Amino acid sequence: MNAITAHNPSQDAARAEQIALLTQIEQRLRWLSSWTVHNANNLREKRDGLKVGGHQASCASITAVMTALYFHALRPQDKVAVKPHAGPVLHAIHYLLDEQTREKLQAFRGLGGVQSYPSRTKDTIPVDFSTGSVGLGVAVTAFSSLVQDYLIAQGRLAEADAGRMIALMGDAELDEGNIYECLIEGYKHDLRNCWWIVDYNRQSLDATTADRMFRRFDDIFETCGWRVVTLKHGRLQREAFLRPGGAALEDWIENCPNADFAVLTYLGGAAWRERLTRDLGGVAGIAELLADHDDAELARLMTNLGGHCIETLLDAFDGVTDDQPTLFIAYTVKGYGLPLAGHKDNHSGMMNTAQIEGLRAELGIQPGEEWDKWAGLGDNLAASLDALVKASPIARKAAEHRAPAVPVPERLPVPEGAVQSTQAAFGRVLFDLAKSDEPLADRLVTTAPDVTQTTNLGAFVNQRGLFRRQELADVFQNARIPSAQKWTATTAGQHIELGIAENNFFLLLASLGLAAPHFGTRLLPVGTVYDPFIARGLDALNYGCYQDARFLLVGTPSGITLAGEGGAHQSINTPLIGMGQPGLDSFEPAFADEVALLMGWAFRHMQTDDGSSVYLRLTTRQIEQQERTGKEWEAGALAGAYWLREPASGAKAAIAYSGAVAPEAIAAWEQLADDLPGLGLLAVTSPDRLHRDWSAARAARWQGGARQPGHVEALLGQLAPDAGLVTVLDGSPAALSWLGGVKGHRVSPLGTDRFGQTGDLVDLHRTYRLGTDAIIDAMAELFLG
Ligand SMILES: Cc1ncc(C[n+]2csc(CCOP(=O)(O)OP(=O)(O)O)c2C)c(N)n1
Ligand SMILES: [Mg+2]
Numbered sequence: 001m002n003a004i005t006a007h008n009p010s011q012d013a014a015r016a017e018q019i020a021l022l023t024q025i026e027q028r029l030r031w032l033s034s035w036t037v038h039n040a041n042n043l044r045e046k047r048d049g050l051k052v053g054g055h056q057a058s059c060a061s062i063t064a065v066m067t068a069l070y071f072h073a074l075r076p077q078d079k080v081a082v083k084p085h086a087g088p089v090l091h092a093i094h095y096l097l098d099e100q101t102r103e104k105l106q107a108f109r110g111l112g113g114v115q116s117y118p119s120r121t122k123d124t125i126p127v128d129f130s131t132g133s134v135g136l137g138v139a140v141t142a143f144s145s146l147v148q149d150y151l152i153a154q155g156r157l158a159e160a161d162a163g164r165m166i167a168l169m170g171d172a173e174l175d176e177g178n179i180y181e182c183l184i185e186g187y188k189h190d191l192r193n194c195w196w197i198v199d200y201n202r203q204s205l206d207a208t209t210a211d212r213m214f215r216r217f218d219d220i221f222e223t224c225g226w227r228v229v230t231l232k233h234g235r236l237q238r239e240a241f242l243r244p245g246g247a248a249l250e251d252w253i254e255n256c257p258n259a260d261f262a263v264l265t266y267l268g269g270a271a272w273r274e275r276l277t278r279d280l281g282g283v284a285g286i287a288e289l290l291a292d293h294d295d296a297e298l299a300r301l302m303t304n305l306g307g308h309c310i311e312t313l314l315d316a317f318d319g320v321t322d323d324q325p326t327l328f329i330a331y332t333v334k335g336y337g338l339p340l341a342g343h344k345d346n347h348s349g350m351m352n353t354a355q356i357e358g359l360r361a362e363l364g365i366q367p368g369e370e371w372d373k374w375a376g377l378g379d380n381l382a383a384s385l386d387a388l389v390k391a392s393p394i395a396r397k398a399a400e401h402r403a404p405a406v407p408v409p410e411r412l413p414v415p416e417g418a419v420q421s422t423q424a425a426f427g428r429v430l431f432d433l434a435k436s437d438e439p440l441a442d443r444l445v446t447t448a449p450d451v452t453q454t455t456n457l458g459a460f461v462n463q464r465g466l467f468r469r470q471e472l473a474d475v476f477q478n479a480r481i482p483s484a485q486k487w488t489a490t491t492a493g494q495h496i497e498l499g500i501a502e503n504n505f506f507l508l509l510a511s512l513g514l515a516a517p518h519f520g521t522r523l524l525p526v527g528t529v530y531d532p533f534i535a536r537g538l539d540a541l542n543y544g545c546y547q548d549a550r551f552l553l554v555g556t557p558s559g560i561t562l563a564g565e566g567g568a569h570q571s572i573n574t575p576l577i578g579m580g581q582p583g584l585d586s587f588e589p590a591f592a593d594e595v596a597l598l599m600g601w602a603f604r605h606m607q608t609d610d611g612s613s614v615y616l617r618l619t620t621r622q623i624e625q626q627e628r629t630g631k632e633w634e635a636g637a638l639a640g641a642y643w644l645r646e647p648a649s650g651a652k653a654a655i656a657y658s659g660a661v662a663p664e665a666i667a668a669w670e671q672l673a674d675d676l677p678g679l680g681l682l683a684v685t686s687p688d689r690l691h692r693d694w695s696a697a698r699a700a701r702w703q704g705g706a707r708q709p710g711h712v713e714a715l716l717g718q719l720a721p722d723a724g725l726v727t728v729l730d731g732s733p734a735a736l737s738w739l740g741g742v743k744g745h746r747v748s749p750l751g752t753d754r755f756g757q758t759g760d761l762v763d764l765h766r767t768y769r770l771g772t773d774a775i776i777d778a779m780a781e782l783f784l785g
Contacts, residue, residue, distance in 0.1 A: 005144055012188065015314075018072075021388050022310045024377065026067040026668030027098070028385075029477045030337055031363055032092035032105070033059035035370050038356045040108040051118070052109050052429055057335030057346035058085035060167060061307075062199040065330050066093065068313035069197070070165070071392045077163030079381035079518065080143065081129035081137040083170045083199065085347075094125040096389050102371050103261070106749075120547045126397060128518070129547065135176025136543045138196060141165035142186045142325075143504070143511035145194045146496070148519060149469050150445070150512075156521045164321075166195045172204035181501040183224040188499070191225070191468050192323040199307065202258040203333035206348045211257050217329065227326045230318050231306025235661065239703060240301060243286025252280055253302075254301030262548065265333050265342030269295025272302050303341070309330035313649040347637035405607040406443045414593045414599040418625055422618040422659075423556045425454025425592035429599050430526065434463035434782065435596065438601060440524065445512050447496045448528045449505040453555050455528035505529060510544030513551040513606075525551040526602055531617060532556035532571035545583030545613055552599070552604040553584070556618035560756035560764050561660040568712060570756035577736035578615050579688045586615040586688040588729070590662035591625055594637050596684055601638050616622070619660040619730075621761075631685075639711040640690030641682055641707035643718075645669055648678025650720045651780060656682040656739055661770055664744030670777035676779070684727075685734045694742060718742045724782035726750065726775055748778040 037054030046052075066086065082090045091114045094100035100114075103123065107113025115122050117132040119283070129144075131137030145165040151157040173179065186194070198217075202209045218228045233241070233253075241250045253261075264271050273290055280286045293301055306312045307330030320326050335341035339355045351359065360367070364376030374382035374710070389395070415428035433441045444464075446457050465533050466472070468489035468707045476483055488582065498504050505527060511518075512525035534541065534555050544551065560570045578586025585605065589595050595616070602614035625646070636642025644666070647654055656667035660705030669681040692714045709717065716725075716739065725747045727736035733751030740747025752768050765771030769778075 013204060014250050018388070019310050020155060020313070021385055022071060022314075024385055025071060025312060025389070026031050026064045026338075026380065027363060028096065028373070028693050029063040029089050029092045030060050031062065031359065031365065032095060033086075033088035034338065034351065034356065034359065034538070036088045036092070036105045036114070037109045038351065039106060039112070039116035039370075043198070044106070044110070052435060053348065054088065054109065054350070055085035055347065056276070056338060056350055057340045057343075058083070058199075059089045060336045060338050060341075061201045061334045062086050063336075064308045064310055065091055065168065065197055066090070068317060068396050069168070070309055071378045071389060072314055073317035073391075074394050075163065076397045077161055077670075078166055079128035079141070079163055080166045080168060081131055082118050082127075082140050082168050084131040084137070085170070085172070086168065086199075087114070087116060087118045087131075089122075090118055090127070091125060097395055105371070126400065126598060130543070130548075133539055134170065134173045135178045136169040136503075136540055138169045138173055138176075139182035139503070140507050140511060140543070141167045141196070141221070142191055142194050142507045143754075144514070144518060145188050145191060145325075146186075146508070147511045147515055148193065149189075149468060150256060150496070150523075151515065151519050151521055153467070153469060157519055162193055163785050164193050164195050166197065166198050167645070169199065170204070171198050171200045171202060171209055173199065174213075178503040178507075179229055180220070181504050182507070183221070183226075183506045183626075185499060185501065187224045187323065187495075191325050194325040194747050195320070195328065196326075196329040196639050197330060199332050200329050201307075201332040203262060203334040203344070203347070208258040208262050217327070219329045225325065225447065226330065227320070229316055229320070230328060230331075231309075231312050232305035232329075232331045233306055233312070234309025235311050236304040236387060237299050240289065243285060243289055245280070245283050245289055248283040249276075249287065249289070252276070259344075261332075261445040262342040262344060263533075267297040267342075269293075269297070272298050276728035282528050284741065303333045303336065305333060308336055308630040337567055352716060362552075365498065376723075400517040403516040403520050403522045406440050406522050406524065406603075407438075408603040408607075409438055410439050410600075412596045414596045415594065419590045419622050420625060421620045421622045422589050422592070422595050422616075423456050423620050424622070426554060426556070426599070426616065426618055427459055427664070428592075429596050430457070431459035431463060431542060434460045442494075442523045442690060443522060445496060445523050445529070446526045446527060447498055447505065447508055447512070449498045449502055449533075450494065450500040451528060451530055455530070457526075457528055458485055459626025461495040464495065465490055467496050472612045483545050502529060502533050503540045506537040506540035506544055509551040510540070510547060510549040511552065513544060513549030514547065516550075522607060524606060526554065527551060528554045528556060530569065530571075531536075531574050532569055534571070534574055535565035536579060537604065538577070541584070542581065545581060548583060550611065551613045552602050552606065553613065553615040554618060555615060557620045558588075558617045559619065560752055560768060560770070561619050561621045561730050561761065563761050563764055564757075564758055566758040570713060571731070572752050572756070573732050574617055575687060575729060575731040578617065579735060581615075584613045585686070586617065586685045587639075588617040588659035588731075589685050590623065590657075590659050590683065593625070595626065597634055597637060600683070616729075617659065621660045623660075623663050636715075637683070637685045638689075640686035640688070640714055641684045641692065641712065643680055643715065644683040645673075645679070645681035648720055649718060651678035651680055651718070651723060652676060652720050653782070654680035654682055654716075654719055654722045655779070656684050656725060656727045656736055656776060658684045658687060658736065660730045661728050662763065664770065664772045665777060668726075668779070669770065669773040672779055680719065684729075684736060687729075691738065712739070712742050716745065718765075719743070719745065723744075724748070724776045724779065726782065728775055729768060730770060746782055748782050750774055750778055 369375035466489035472489035699709040728750040733749035737749035
């Protein structure tokens with residue numbers, strides 16, 4: 001820790017003045033965050049009988065840390081992820097900066113008001129990273145730092161503009177596994193410019209945290225290349241430790257179990273006195289030390305931990321001037337300065353009316369002045385505080401970037417070949433782009449969790465190279481050992497290789513997908529993962545979508561079409577994940593020309609204001625391609641479905657299929673067409689978009705707009721009202737069975753709803769009823785049964 005330069009009196013005075021003002025600001029943040037929660041829960045009219053909620057103790061725990069950070073250490077180019085339950089503190093900071101309104105604070109957790117947890121997309125103050133699911137908001141900062149380094153290495157961001165990616169985290173977040181996955185990946189990629197500041201109050205939601213972990217975090221982080229700065233004691237404590245008996249007191253605090261410390265904090269000065277007298281009464285100097293402090297002062301001394309001492313925090317932040325990733329462990333008290341301090345149930349605990357009134361009076365705030373920024377402080381002090389706030393570097397933070405769109409070619413060339421798989425077609429489209437001089441090609445960044453080659457990214461990587469900040473030779477290539485894969489890494493490479501950890505994969509996609517608003521350069525991230533292992537990173541995927549990050553996710557291979565790989569690798573429910581996930585438009589194409597069309601569309605859709613991320617569910621099954629005569633199918637394929645074989649008007653039946661089972665659907669159509677004249681064959685490229693469009697069309701009527709039939713209604717409207725539908729896909733049948741509800745058609749849905757097993761495709765199609773025979777049987781049953 002940097003000592004303050006002691007020999008310049010005017011500097012000392014300025015520092016003392018700054019600390020005094022920041023201490024006032026810290027109190028204001030504690031007040032405003034408490035009052036915001038109190039107002040929403042106790043004063044605002046309630047219409048539903050539900051608890052509103054909020055976390056006064058979690059806020060009070062971190063107000064000093066946030067004061068020192070936001071009004072001193074933070075630079076305009078830095079980005080911060082704030083622990084979810086400190087949302088009201090972040091909003092209070094922007095209230096002091098005149099960037100947040102009283103109305104929004106008063107509407108905390110109400111529609112249009114301040115969100116419960118900081119939200120990039122819904123809050124109106126600058127929020128760099130959304131948070132809510134603990135752990136993810138922490139780890140994402142490391143990946144954003146990696147993205148920043150990628151942009152610097154590629155000459156798209158000046159080194160001088162590099163910011164720190166900072167996470168303000170709760171100590172319970174250290175229990176989340178994704179933190180450690182990220183630490184390992186960060187070490188491999190030479191992570192820098194990252195600060196994680198732990199609000200180490202040793203309380204989680206349920207309990208006080210395990211004493212045994214004390215010091216272990218230092219070991220873990222230091223092993224991974226981090227500097228660990230522990231802020232255990234505030235200035236008052238450090239001074240007391242210098243007194244006679246002080247060493248014993250320090251020792252006592254060091255060894256005090258977390259739970260005991262919390263209990264004594266809650267009980268207050270008299271309890272501290274009683275306990276310290278019991279434990280240390282015989283130690284020389286302790287009686288005098290206790291006598292020198294009344295109960296309130298003693299309580300203040302004993303809770304004067306590093307994370308509540310502005311001076312200690314400023315010194316710690318100022319002390320780190322290099323780019324080594326740094327973990328600050330700031331010891332704190334949950335509920336500091338509130339009557340909730342230390343109570344084990346304080347996570348969702350709230351001050352009652354008498355308690356908040358007590359706090360108001362203690363801070364000199366008059367009734368009715370609760371929302372006034374500097375109430376009770378006097379004009380001079382208020383002016384000084386206002387000046388400090390407005391002069392802080394954070395007040396100069398620029399608005400988020402609006403990066404121009406990267407042009408996408410009108411058409412991406414369709415890979416040639418009479419027999420192809422969608423996965424190979426995907427790899428080929430990327431490879432063709434990699435060889436081109438399209439501006440789009442330079443903005444592609446690919447990534448995969450150790451499945452680069454088996455998901456057909458290899459050709460792209462051979463062409464565009466692996467990315468590393470520190471260049472890395474391909475040892476195999478240098479030794480002239482033949483391999484299809486070049487594995488040389490350079491700063492110019494465009495593939496970021498990850499270890500097998502799907503949380504990291506999705507967090508990197510999220511960070512890459514936020515490059516435009518964060519750093520002013522659009523990147524078009526493309527990530528591949530085995531389709532079943534999407535589930536492994538599902539919360540991180542949701543987290544990326546929630547923040548409106550834009551990426552192309554490719555889940556491949558998928559379904560029981562993986563045959564020999566067996567049930568452990570066969571994805572079943574991913575079509576439903578694709579349908580259910582907001583912010584992610586999902587597709588399951590069958591043919592190479594559909595893949596090329598959808599990829600071109602995806603690169604455009606990822607860049608439009610009302611666009612989203614895109615998910616392609618692909619397969620390694622090679623199938624015969626379609627001879628196309630026109631382009632009419634394309635609009636339908638983008639909207640989610642088109643007739644591969646147009647039904648006769650008023651036809652009595654149709655088969656609807658998605659993806660890899662196209663050959664079985666086509667064969668069944670051919671066998672049934674004679675018996676069922678006019679039989680239709682519907683290629684469903686996106687159950688997701690089809691369903692969303694159907695919902696939107698119905699909602700339009702209820703919202704007063706004109707009732708235009710949705711795309712699926714127009715398609716199925718060509719059939720007779722009493723027509724029968726057989727739907728089939730290599731995945732949950734529920735992804736298509738809803739088609740029967742659109743026009744009231746009878747439906748027989750085929751698909752997989754049991755775990756798969758090994759077998760060849762013939763056996764598996766028979767066993768899981770996905771084959772041509774199953775489709776014909778299902779159709780027969782609709783008409784005969
Ligand atoms: C993934 C996830 N699991 C559970 C929760 C519910 N939850 C919210 S806060 C919390 C404990 C927070 O403790 P800590 O991180 O120490 O925060 P603080 O003590 O500062 O409030 C839990 C379990 C959550 N938000 N996210
Ligand atoms: Mg905690």
